[in-house]
Amino acid sequence: MRLILEIALKFLFGKKSKGIINVISTISIVGVSVGTIALLVILSVFNGLHGLIGSLYGSFDPDIKISATEGKFFSTDSLNIKEIEALDEVAYICPIIEDNALLKYDDRQVTAVVMGVNAAFSKVSQLDSIIVEGEFNLRDKQGFGGAIGYVLADQLNIRVSFLTPLLLYVPKRNKKINLMRPNEAFNTHYVHPKGIFLVKQMDYDSKYVLVDIDLVRDLFQYKDSEVTSLAIALKDGYDNYATQKKIQKILGAGLKVENRHEQHASFYKMMKVEKMVAYLILCFILIIATFNLIGTMSMLIYDKKEGIKILKSIGADQKMVTRIFLVEGWLISLIGVICGLAIGIILVLIQQYFGVITFGGSSSFVVDAYPVALVAMDIFYTLLTVTTIGFFAASYPVKVIVKRYFNEN
Known part of the structure; x- marks a missing residue:
């Protein structure tokens, strides 16, 4: 050769x-x-x-997301959350409740996704890095706050410096709408967004408003143990795929455990x-x-x-x-x-x-x-x-x- x-x-x-x-x-x-x-x-x-x-x-999504394989929500009472929290790889766990609602500000109305979170959400995501106006503050002396997507804020013509609060309309469970009194079929509450976030993705910027999870439970009539998903942040230096398998083994087949790629599998x-x-x-x-x-x-x-x-x-x-x-x-x-x-x-x-x-x-x-x-x-x-x-x-x-x-x- x-x-x-x-x-x-x-x-x-x-x-x-x-x-x-x-x-x-x-x-x-x-x-x-x-x-x-x-x-x-x-x-x-x-x-x-x-x-x-x-x-x-990745600036909005958690490292790992737990959600129901069937239905909209699941109960955490039957889950071994303590065992997941005890894993060396897990840093934070944040419960989430999200559902559709009608937002009204002055004479403008827009349908959006209301996401109820607690203070740990800024730990399981990189929300603080995408706040372009104000700050992420769920509740203060003035009442309930939160954060709203940049495009959604433009559609409602709302800014964090405005004094007029944002009104949330959520349909009551198992309540038929009376055309004579349609307001009775909705739960309502005022919030005053303290921050505006910009993911630079329309799926988030034009749809999501983040508010306190306790408020969302009352509006959507969820029990204290019911959530639509759990967001998990992992510590640096650990393999996400291996941790995902561990969590899936703990939870069993009733729930799906997704990493960031699987959360947007179609993309x-x-x-x-x-x-x-x-x-x-x-x-x-x-x-x-x-x-x-x-x-x-x-x-x-x-x-x-x-x-x-x-x-x-x-x-x-x-x-x-x-x-x-x-x-x-x-x-x-x-x-x-x-x-x-x-x-x-x-x-x-x-x-x-x-x-x-x-x-x-x-x-x-x-x-x-x-x-x-x-x-x-x-x-x-x-x-x-x-x-x-x-x-x-x-x-x-x-x-x-x-x-x-x-x-x-």
């Missing part, structure tokens, strides 16, 4: 009899390099988007599908680009007809000559992919750390520059993909043409 590699290197880098062959070889290498750069950069962009959206969700699945589709499209483009190897290998073999004759005269069989040119075609792909990977890695790292390519227009985007993230497995998959495509693209013309010239000699 060493002899085959040495001869292939000699044929590839040795002096050609025709200058056009050098140009064709260079074009093949450049084509493979450009395809490699495109593949690596696109995969890195998807990684960056994946990480960016995940970080935005992450969509991102994986989009990344796979982009990968397949670029692979198809690479296959077209590597067709240059067919012409390149044809010209290289034609240029080395005398070399084939010499190899045959010193005892080389057709199989050995075929392997020499197969290695030569693979070397062309390898040179192209190595050059492409080197340039692609440099471009991605420059964008990742310096943000050279920015979004145009106003500064209303979540980030100023296009997000990218370099992943080692993407480098490996790109190397494997391009070299494999290049090898198979060169194998057919090499086998056919070498056989012809070998028999002619």
